[in-house]
Amino acid sequence: MTDVSQTRAAHDVLIVGAGPVGLTLANDLLRRGISCRLIDSAPRAAQKTKALGIHAKTLELFAKMGVAHTAIERGLKSPAFRLSSDGKRIARIDFQEHLLESPYPYVLMLPQHETEQLLTAHLHSQHGAIEWRAELIGVTQDEQGADAVVRHADGKVEQIRVGFVVGCDGAHSTVRHLLGLHFAGTTFEQSFAVGNVRLAWALPYDEIVACVHRGSFIAYFPMADGRHRVVIAYELEKVPPGEVTLEEIQRVIETCGPVGARASEPADLTRFHVNQRRAEHYRCGRIFLAGDAAHIHSPIGAQGMNTGIQDALNLSWKLALTIKGLAAPRLLESYEVEREQVGEALLRGTERATRLALTRNPLLLGLRTALAPLFFSSLPGTAHRLAEALSEISIAYPQSPIVVDSRDKKGTLLAGDRAPNALIRVGGSAESCPLFEIFKSPRSILLVLAARQEAEAVERHWREVEALLSTDYQEMIELYLVTQSAVSGVQQEGKHILYDVTGELHRRYEAEQGGVVLIRPDGYIGFWGQAGVTEALRSYVQSLFCPQRERRPS
Template sequence: MSEHSSTETGTDVLVVGAGGTGLALAAGLARRGVRVRVVEKAPALSPVPKALGVQARTLEVLEDLGVVPRMVAEGLPMTAMHIRSERRPVADVDLSLIDSGYPYLLMLPQSAVERILADRLAEDGVAVEHGVELTGFTDTGAHVAAVLRHADGRTETVRAGWLAGADGAHSTVRHLLGIPFEGTALEENFATADIGLDWPLGFGDGFAFLDRGRPAAFFPLPEGRYRMVIAYPPGADPGGEVTRAEMQAQLDRLGVPGARVTDFGWSARFRVNQRLSARHSAGRVFLTGDAAHIHSPVGAQGMNTGIQDAVNLAWKLAAHITGGAPRDLLDTYHQERGAVARRLVAGTTRFTRLTLLHGTVTTMVRRAVAPRVLGRGPVQQRLTRAISQLDVAYPDSALNAGAAPSGGPAPGERAPYTGLFGPAAGPGCTLLVFTGYRGAADPEVRAGVGELTALAQARPGVAVEVAAPEGDDGLPGVRHDASLEAHRRFGLTAGGYALVRPDGYIAVVGALGDTAALRGHLDRWFPRAASAPTAGPRRQAG
């Protein structure tokens, strides 16, 4: 066709960008029956490994897509990170303390994550359209008219209900919206390479050496290599191609006896930008992942945050498009994920600065104070929760209702891992009902369970699961919680309920017999007239 030829097509959601964020968003939408297209201007999925490391929280929110077993099979679980300062031990971070079904950081390159997500998307009949570029769009208020240019020069106008920009730090979508991308670039430069490494420290754990402003980090790769990252002070970066000799020279500086680079693979140089989009949405257009926020790679947070943006947006868009949820449900995407991005950029900036400091006083503090503080159990727990992103919460979300039970999570917090229920996230909401120590045989408890079950079943897409000290086949979705451990983790040993959102966060908490908060939430966000696909119960854990 000639370059002037054009066609007009339609879809519910047009996703621009086929990185991890765009693919996760599209897969979450297709999973819920939403018509979605994914366009990517690159000719194929990128083979470049780029980001490395899938956090426990990301694995949890991807469970419903069925991709986690594939990721775990290809990845390498890393359970410890050892930090040294000027050749002295500072901290050993025990990632096996992560309170999840995934007590580790899964070392899996971004390229593999994207391939697995693209394969999952194809299983729902959606193929990524490579070589297709967004050149412009108009938000009419009723839909988005997006103009696409294909590799053969053909243009196409897509009438989409919604447009999602997952097109990276140089986002065309963000640029066309005119949304500022404010922030700064660090003065330091970085070099990274995938290397074979012969050293006396073994293989499998991660290591960080804070060497007087020249830190280096090592992360194990599934194929038996290490990803090595060096930070250079201003003016010290040699420039040009990263070389094997450069990596070896840094190894020699660290003082690890006999350490040598045995082979040399992918490499790159980069600078760290810390930038935030002024907002995550405008009208019928959304920004996700690097299009909305970029930051230091310290802590392996970037790809994970983008995927969690996608999961948050996917269920809300689907609930509105196919389930009749009100449009202002979509406003909570910016409210929730914008706050997470602000916190993340601030946190990674502080931590990156800390690793790059090299003054005498700073070095003394790291050596003397850090080992005493970071070795404490409660500090390790907080640290591993932050690294794994299990501490991400939405305390100010408009979706929250009810009050936190004593000793249990509040609305807006992640539903605790119990091993009793199925995946941490599902296609629809799940009402978890806890009979309490009295059990389902108690008439009052049974009546409360029945009332909650009827409330949930009147709303399409809301599944019910019941935890009881003794199994009762007469109750829907019953789980045997003999020790009441799951009850305790939710703070509901006396009985109660928690409505868990599709992304695994608690929306409503209440006691048996007190359904006002739940009724109000369901009436507000999930009206009875909805016609969403009915969600089945969560798959049994394990």
């Protein structure tokens, strides 16, 4: 009979899977004062390149966690994406030109195992740890918590009582299987060959390049060590037999381009198949799925790891407030609604892109080669939208149940959209800094945008909002007045004053007449109202958050 030890409610959350998604979730929960255990059935961390690109939105979130600067120091900034078809350039997307609103106008090329290393180091700095060779073999739940059964390397079985369980354990997720969730897929299967090589060619080393030619596809991703990660896509019936070789890679290079490019020094070669799938639910009671456990898709677009990391950071702040008894149930319920929509859109987009890349239809081939360059050159907004899509800056939650826009007249920037950046001055400082520095707070940020309203009206509205929040919501919301001129009644509270001396912030927020904007901890606009909408704001806050004096049991 197996000896089972029990650990009773020692931790708030059990995270299954210590890849980039699980590590991100653990780090952000610890930052918010939530205890967690992180387990993985593998004997140690993987040393494979796997995913490579870290996009602008993910770096913005990493900056909140305090790891963006380390990642940037280790990685390579890729400033542009170049696409060609049948030897003809279709487009070149310059991220620095089209992502000016982000502090990170590039794709950061950093192998997945190095991303995991820096996240692990950050975990250790917060006194967290990874339990390797710890396999989840059972999980049940009730209204008060979840019981997980874990088998350790020495054969001992432990039953762990926690508040919540999150499966970040990849495409073959044990958590998903134990829940019995259907992993719905498409009939569109793809095969990929990947590897690291050194390239001799005439193109700029640091740009991302993709080439397609009559049903063949190859992409090149630069790495900091001087090599490129190559990704080759095949139709299933066209997959070469056996292991991936340098000869195979060179053959595809000669088919697709660039002309004259030569590959050498192959490493980390592998072949894999993908059948795009999505879990029927991202949540079952107190058990959640994130990353590849919830959705897998084609690597074309290089968005899998980024989407998983953003799953984790959408969930973490909601989970933390729930555990602390500071959130209404609908806050945590919004995780599945918001991220399921993102996952579904990603699956549709990557399938369309892969079908177009691998098409052999003569009509489509001709249209792709002839019309795509004209499309990008004649419609400059197209390049901008593509850059925002690739960087995941365009992700938004306009249909979210926890997003409210109470303005009479709405602009192009809506509640649910990513909150823009702008230069501001904090308190009495003479130096400007990015608004995103304020966003590093683990709390939501409430901006009272005063524009150039009369001082008396600004002070009155400020006091109303301040009285609304008082001490009941201080753990959830951080309050700032944004003004373009001095406001006498609140000068003594300089740290709560942001000066928009150029008007840039008001312009980017389309708030020249003032307004109130609540920005969530994940950088999205949760509430937007015009000046003086105290009652609408009160209703919104009370619908999501529980006053600190009335903490609810999680």
